[in-house]
Amino acid sequence: MTKEKISPGMQQYLDIKAQHPDAFLLFRMGDFYELFYDDAVEAAQILELTLTSRNKNAEHPIPMAGVPYHAAQQYIDTLVELGHKVAIAEQIEDPKTAVGVVKRAVVQIITPGTVVDSTKSDAESNFLVAIDQEGPSFALAYMDLATGQFFVTTLADFAAVCGEIRNLRARELVVGFNLSDTQQQVLSSQMNLLLSQEKEVVEDVHLIDTSLSAVEKTVAGKLLSYVHRTQLRELSHLQKIQRYEIKDYLQMDYATKASLDLLENGRTGKKHGSLYWLMDETKTAMGMRLLRSWIDRPLVDKERIVERQEIVQVFLDSFFERSDVSESLKGVYDIERLASRVSFGKTLPKDLLQLAQTLGNVPTIKGILEAIGHPVLDNLIAQLDSIPELHALISAAIDPDAQGTITEGNIIKAGFDQQLDQYRLVMREGTGWIAEIEAKERAHSGINNLKIDYNKKDGYYFHVTNSNLSQVPNHFFRKATLKNSERYGTEELAKIEGQMLEARDKSSNLEYEIFMRIRQEVEKYIGRLQSLAKALATVDVLQSFAVVAELQHLVRPSFTDNHTIAVEKGRHAVVEKVMGAQSYIPNSIYLDSQTNMQLITGPNMSGKSTYMRQLAIIVVMAQMGSYVPAETATLPLFDAIFTRIGAADDLVSGQSTFMVEMMEANKAVHLASKNSLILFDELGRGTATYDGMALAQAIIEHIHDQIGAKTLFATHYHELTALETELPHLENVHVSTLEQNGQVTFLHKIAPGPADKSYGIHVAKIAGLPSALLARADKILKKLEQQAAQISTDTVLTEPVVSDQLNLFDTTHPILERLAQLDLNQLTPVEALVFLSDLQKEL
Incomplete structure (x- = not known):
């Protein structure tokens, strides 16, 4: 369409859309947000809207779709959840006073990383991440716009950047430099991130x-720039940036956290069956978010861990006081997010009422902690700032029965503002005053059916029929003449009418103005509210630790500097809770300062993986500051956990199970230190037997000789158990079984020494495979075992051996001569393939 054919309104739309080409533009028109052109076509399909058109009779009608103003949030949520940006264009002048087209402008751009009003759980943070590069190193900053938290760190390489983005579960990435094609592919396609420059x-x-x-x-400044550019407002709730380093916390990559089911069940994606599910006895949304953060990032600082343990111990020793704290926390709302709503200008009366209720509960919580009287609580008590002046203001101003809107009145308490009270008196008493005037004038005039009516055009008036016109008093003045009657007014009636109309018109506006003043006052306290929120969340999580310790019979772990693990009757607390305590069989784990590695053998389904995960979960819980599932537990402080448990094909990245195994093993080999914990489950099984066994042995030897990390290595390669005689810091353990009358029972107990067999066919029997098939498998197994016994009983190579296994023909064979004469340096890849093809044909 040419510019001349476009209406002024559509030109305004096109001008705004040109400024935001990467976003769906919701263009406010009356009670609807309208979308046009390609936005309309695509949104109609995604949101299942009716696609219509503007200028239907024109040569090129404009595609059009709309959503109601009052229901727009659900449609915005859907678009953003699918990874789109949404620009909101509002009318910024009153249509009644506008000359020509009503001015419109974008007031906010909502993106996957900047969602504040969302249907997502309040327990989950939504981090917007930014990256930048200087030389070989990268800087990464991230922010949760809903709470104002703001962080920055430096990372050594792009792999570390990707790992941190995965850990943050980011959906949008702000990029401050030009990505390479490979980086673009990884971030956009493989990690499914919305990239914003x-x-x-x-x-x-x-x-x-x-x-x-x-x-x-620079990266922090670019993140702030993007936030200001999309939110288009001052954000007073943003907190001062905190610098952190990855090594400040127990390092675990995303795959490790997923395999350990820390924040969600890896199979279902739900909370149930995760460590978070086990540990969550919190009472507030702020506590839930902090608990997730502590699980996600356990500490490596012994002093901070012990400080948390001490508070948990105090709560355990103070049952009644802890119960009172828990009860009081139930009345605490999410003031961290309420503060952001104030900053965004989206506060409603109910938000302020929730804030006042929370502030009202703080003195009670503080008093309970003071009554416990333990010095370890002093720091927390000092941070519990009840802000009494703010509590008093809200309590005096906001009506407990206030409506959900701020433009229709009935939100300010009586007695708070004198002018507002006068307006309300007029509106409340005005009807009675009108009735009194009506009765007085009826008696004075003698017109028995004289009454006062009201309409928008004439206001309040006396209705007098033609038959009574002779009795109309002199102080009446005519307002309108009808066919059978006249309408009259009086000065007294006009005065009352003026007061009532003024009260009706101005009361709601005055209430809105008062509410806005209160909101501005609340904004001054955002910093103190955020500090209070952190203190309340900390109290909540630590009381939760105490409750879980009591319910799950957890004990306080101690930390040692001598590189010893001593866990007496340890349990996997999540598995135990799912199964029930009566069904779970505990296992002790001992690795002294001279033993760094356990080689674990035993049948499938016997408990090897649970035993390994059990140790990792105990370490995570201990370094969070929580108590742990065991009778006693002494641990070193670990700097990282590396796992290779339950790998699967990564189809998006085009990586097989074996490749995923090798990549996870590679991380451990390169990044682990002697203070790390490594858990490898069935490493090497993704390839041919001898390949897998050779790799497994080489990896074991490397970790043993070069790294010295505490390692649990579960394997089906029984031949590897011979390594115990060669490697001084390795010991064999196995999962015990009981075999009677051909029936095998898994005891789920770890015992010293290697396992004697695999019992794979027995596991297949449990799975329900046909008996004839199982009998055939048993025959094949015995035959293979006999053949293996004839060849060799020792396949573990302790020294390189020169083998003749490729000696398939005479050493004087002509093909050998051709191979010997071949100059590889002069051969192209195609020539090499042709040469191999010729050899194959000759053979």
């Missing part, structure tokens, strides 16, 4: 610490 840098000395490195300040 940002080149501008915002310098904010209040938020961005000047002590940061240049690239850290």
Whole structure:
């Protein structure tokens, strides 16, 4: 369409859309948000809207779709959840006073990383991540816009960047440099991130610490720039940036966290069956988020861990006080997110009422902690700032029965504002005043059917029929003449009418103004509210630790510097809770300072993986500051956990199970230290037997000789158990079984020494395979075992051996001569393939 054919309204739409080409533009028109052109076509399909058209009779009608203003949020949520951006264009002037087309402008751009009003659980943070590069190193900053949390770190390489983004479960990435094609492919296609470019840098000395490195300040500034550009408002709730390092926490990559079911069940994706599910006895949304954060990032600082343990112990020793704290926390709302709603200008009366209720509960919680009287609580008590002046303001101003909107009145308490009270008096008493005037004038005039009516055109008036016109008093003045009657007014009636109309018109506006003043006052306290939120969340999580310790019979672990693991009757607390305590069989785990590795053999389904995960879960719980599932537990402080448990094909990246195994093994081999924990389950089984066994042995030897990390290595390669005689820091353990009358029972107990057989056919029997098939498998197994016994009983290579196994023909064979004469350096790949093809044909 040419410009001349476009209406002024559509030109306005096109001008705004040109500024936001990567977003769905919701264009406010009356009570609807409209979408046009390609936006309309695509949105109609995604949101199942009716696709219509504007200018239907034109040569090129404009595709059009709309959503009601009051229901727009659900449609926005759907678009953003699918990874799209949504730009909201509102009318920014009153249509009644506008000259020509009503002015519109984008007031906010909602993206997957900047969602604040969302249907997502309040327990989950939504992190917007930004990355930048300077030389070989990268800087990464991230922010949760709903709470204002703001962090930055430096990472050594792109692999570390991807790992941290995965750990943060980010959905949108702000990129501050030009990505290579490979980086673009990884981030966009494999990690399914929405990529947003940002080149501008915002310098904010209040938020961005000047002590940061240049690239850290740059990435933080670009993240702030993007946030301001999309939210189009001052965000007073953003917190000062915190710098962290990966090594400040127990390092675990995304695959490790998934395999250990830390935050969600790896098979179902649900909370049930995860460590988070086990540990969550919190009472507040703030506590739930903090608990997830602590599980996701356990500590490596012994002093901080012990401080948490001490508070848990105090709560365990103070049952009644802890119960009172838990009960009081039930009245605590999510003031961290309420503060952000104030900053965004989206506060409603119910938000302020929730804030007041929370502030009202703080003195009670503080008093209970003070009554316990333990010095370890002093720091927490000091942070419990009840902000009494803010509580008093909200309590005095906001009506407990306030409506959900701020433009229709009935939100400010009586007695808070004198003018508002006068308006309400007029509206409340005005009807009675009208009735009094009506009765007085009826008696004075003698017109028995004289009455006062109201309409928008004439206001309040006396209705007098033609038959009574002779009795109309002199102080009446005519307002309107009808066929059979006249309408009259009086000065007294006009005065009352003026007061009532003024009260009706101005009361709601005055209430809105008062509410806005209160909201501005609340905004001054955002920093104190955020500090209070952190303190309340910490109290909540630590009381939750105490409750879980009591319910699940957990014990306080101790930490040692001598590299010893001593867990007496340890349990996998999540499995135990699912199965029931009576069904779960505990296992002790001992690795002294001279034993770094356990080689675990035993049949499938016997408990090897649970035994390994059990140790990892105990370590995670201990370094969170929680108590652990055991009778006693002494542990070293670990710096990282590496796992290779339950790998599967990564189809998106085009990687097979074996490749995933090798990549996870590679991370451990390169990144683990002597203070790490490594868990390898059936490493090497994704390839041919001898390949897998050779790799498994080489990896065991490398970890044993070069790294020295505490390692649990479960395997079906029984031949590897011979390594115990060669490697001084390795010991064999196995899962016990009981075999009677051809029936095998798995005891799920770890015992010293290697297992004697695999019992794979027995597991197949449990799975329900046909008996004839199982009998055939048993015959084949015996035949293979006999053949293996004739060849060799020792396949573990302790020294390189020169083998003749490729001696398929005479050493004087002509093909050998041709191979010997071949100059590989002069051969192209195609020539090599042709040469091999010729050899194959000759053979």
